[in-house]
Amino acid sequence: MRPLYNTGIYLYYLAASVAALFNRKAALFISGRKGLVKSLEEKLKDRGDRNTAWFHCSSVGEFEQARPVIEKLRRDYPQTFIFLTFFSPSGYELRKNYDVADAVAYLPMDTRRNVRRFLDIVRPSVAVFVKYEFWYNYLISLRKSGVPTYIISAIFRPDQIFFKWYGAFMREALRCYNLLFVQNEESSRLLAGLGIDNVVIAGDTRFDRVKEICDTNNVRNEVVETFAGDRMTWVAGSTWDGDEAVICGALKGLSDNRLVLVPHEVGPQRISDIQRRFSEYSVVLYSECEGKDVEEYRRKVQEADILVIDCVGILSKIYKYGSFAYIGGGFNPSGIHNILEAATYGCPVVFGPHYSKFQEARDLVALGGAFSVTSSGQLHPILEKWTGVPDALSVPSKVCTDYIESHLGASDMIMERIFKNR
Secondary structure, three states, X not given: OHHHHHHHHHXXXXXXXXXXXXXXXXXXXXXXXXXXXXXXXXXXXXXXXXXXXXXXXXXXXXHHHHHHHHHHHHHHOOOOEEEEEEOOHHHHHHXXXXXXXXXXXXXXXXXXXXXXXXXXXXXXXXXXXXXOOOOHHHHHHHHHHOOOEEEEEEOOOOOOHHXXXXXXXXXXXXXXXXXXXEOOHHHHHHHHOOOOOOEEEOOOOHHHHHHHHHHHOOOOOHHHHHHHOOOOOEEEEEEOHHHXXXXXXXXXXXXXXXXXXXXXXXXXXXXXXXXXHOOOOOEEEHHXXXXXXXXXXXXXXXXXXXXXXXOOOOHHHHHHHOOEEEEOOOOOOXXXXXXXXXXXXXXXXXXXXXXXXXXXXXXXXXXXXXXXXXXXXXXXXXXXXXXHOOOOOHHHHHHHHHHHHHOXXXXXXXXXXXXXXX
């Protein structure tokens, strides 16, 4: 199976090279890896004899899981050289200037030649992977080199390759970790079935991250604040076209509705599509107001039904203006986006049907703090109740805040087990 894996890596890169001719994200994936070895040498040339802690994330979501650990490491061990890599362009492009890390780069493709050159340059004293990152050649080489290697906030499901009859070579990769910090009991049980017992049930570091964002979110967003006023407002975050179709249909017949809509992608075509879809409502764009004097846009936003956030990077900070939230992605096979950013503010959440991969979503549905819908017809009565019935949100809101509080502490546990006395 290893030859097939290595062939698959080359084919993946070839396919991405072809896609790069037509797709911007694929183009970034390819261009970001050109001259990467020389770039790595430049990024790491001035670290001296400092120990290097290498963190690898696939994309933005995994970065948010690594972030609380990285920032605790910077605070507690400031002499450590922190090197951060991404697989995805969306992660790298958004966080390439992350100043807590000493250097940020793309991860070279997982070929044996790339891995040898990468590890010769980086010389990590410790390697930390996040959630789903199981690169076979990297893991095997790290073990052979004697580099302590960990995975944090990992979650395992029975349908993954490790638990299939043909997954023996990837089970070998799992045995390269010194410790696996997993999110739940099910993951620990599945790994135990493979004879892997170097497992710690630490939970998900995202809880620590979203709580930190909430506790330190003292900056006012005057545009959103003016839009919300003293009326009930809800936030639809990281939405896709399928989500917006359901939301639009569910709005019919609601009175005094105030929606902050934050699409997952904010290109001109997407924003135009959103404006057309919601054309029967009064829609204002964030870009029409940001940077202007409040008096210039006050009346416009106060009279609007929907405020569309046509920029990136502020979603997690504006959930505080919502009484509840809709989380996008649930009509895509890949599943929902981060629901914890909303739940930490006590916002009950609604999302589409594809949420089974996410432990926190399953938990909150069971507890009554989250609700899944498959159509506008299912969403409408929820909106009608939450916007029209006094105190209808009090119980699900408390469920959300209590759930967040009960799951804090993963980052401290990971720091204690990996970095203390290193």
